[in-house]
Amino acid sequence: MKEFNNSGQTQLWFTEYHTxxxxxxxxxKETLYRKKTKYQDLVIIDTYEFGKVMLLDGLVMLTDRDEFVYHEMITHVPININPKIENVLIIGGGDCGTLREVSRYKHIKNIKMVEIDKDVITSSKKFFPNLTKTFSKNYKIIVGDGIDFVFKTKEIFDLIIIDSSDPIGPGEGLFTEKFYRKCYEILNENGILTLQAESPYFYKDSVKTIYNRLKKVFLNVKPYLAFIPTYPSGMWNFFLCLKEETSLDVKNKNLIKSFQNVLKYYNHQIHTGSFSLPNFVKKMYGI
Amino acid sequence: MKEFNNSGQTQLWFTEYHTxxxxxxxxxKETLYRKKTKYQDLVIIDTYEFGKVMLLDGLVMLTDRDEFVYHEMITHVPININPKIENVLIIGGGDCGTLREVSRYKHIKNIKMVEIDKDVITSSKKFFPNLTKTFSKNYKIIVGDGIDFVFKTKEIFDLIIIDSSDPIGPGEGLFTEKFYRKCYEILNENGILTLQAESPYFYKDSVKTIYNRLKKVFLNVKPYLAFIPTYPSGMWNFFLCLKEETSLDVKNKNLIKSFQNVLKYYNHQIHTGSFSLPNFVKKMYGI
Structure with a gap:
């Protein structure tokens, strides 16, 4: 918008190619941390516009400035559809932002987070204190393979949140029909599965493939959208998957009242509005 | 997402700095057209990802690939709130995309478009044939100053659409309280004013100033949002301004039926959903 002065300083720019x-x-500003972990290339940079940014394999996972959109939308949408959720499983989510949001609900008794890459958790704790705070003690962090966990657990959950990176690299196995089927089996009959699934604008084929896999397993698969400025195209897609034809309405209007003024994105109008899909997205899904 | 090969070819990249x-x-791919017009620097480039792109003073005005979002949302939202709209004034809109959308409605009898920069119209006709097609003959294009037109006209309109560039450069005078007040005066009592007003994510102060000016003039000012990938942050703000407390619901559900399957963004769920605002946007507006 404005004209910029280049004052003769060395400028360092990070570019993520979305296509x-x-x-x-x-x-x-500077590179704060870099490690080739067992699973991926983990980099944390400090930027002028978006604050600290976590990159995995060169892709933006989160920024200080807009992480709230992703974490609020992957969490509060399912919890407000089924206010009886007590047992929650988070697959991935090593930055702890999803855990922070789930832990706001006092009636949620048992949160398990299974993250494969310990270095994501420890570096998030070090560089993103705002992400790693929690509001209850009802959680357990397990460092391990989310796929293994889902296949071996004897527990039954009310909500599973797959908070993974994209379907390339370590996250790949979290986007298979076989994995979705196992998630279905460890959900109770009113259970919900939520996951992030890229931009319908740029990665049409990939998003459609994920949708079709979910549809083979769950009776009711609903895409919803949120504005995430630092993700490709700024239009980000989530899926909400149910075993039955439940309404997507907010069930208990009082549920989020106590922390509504600390949330920066989610509210009950956004809840409903996020299920409104542009024609090109509806057409893509055949709905 | 993927790894790219640089095959040794010279690569030309355009960058728009949003901040x-x-x-x-x-x-x-190539620069197709460049002219210092009487008002601005007009450039048309062909790109690999977004097709042809029109730039004014270095900023993306539209791209072949995502122009539909802007043009559908600035048009169909107001028209579906008041299905009795017959007289429409478009201020700016030289690329003709807004005119294309308004002209879809057979019951709209009189469309006037007042664009200051003739070169925008002629270059759009040459390079963007998809934008410059119209579906009725009930329109008149006037090359002239929109502010002058509004201050001098004796006509009364049912809908005014301000389809301008940003509040820097030739578009500046279209964002003043004085101008909004004159628009109010030439609208009938059920009349609607719609305008684009930047990204609430990046240009908070500017968007708030516009909102406060509109509120001084119109009883009812409603922000609404759309996903526009090539605009800053991908989250774009529009304002809908009414003289009375009218409901924002779609009034005549049959109105857009005949062209619903050619629209790529707008539908009646999107209409309602676009008025759902994230908490940080509501807070910004104090609503």
């Missing part, structure tokens, strides 16, 4: 032909670029 | 510290970047 071979387009991308987003941020001016960088 | 001094962040931006969007596209790979360019």
């Amino acid at each position: 071979p032909n387009s991308g987003i670029t941020f001016k960088v | 001094p510290n962040s931006g969007i970047t596209f790979k360019v």
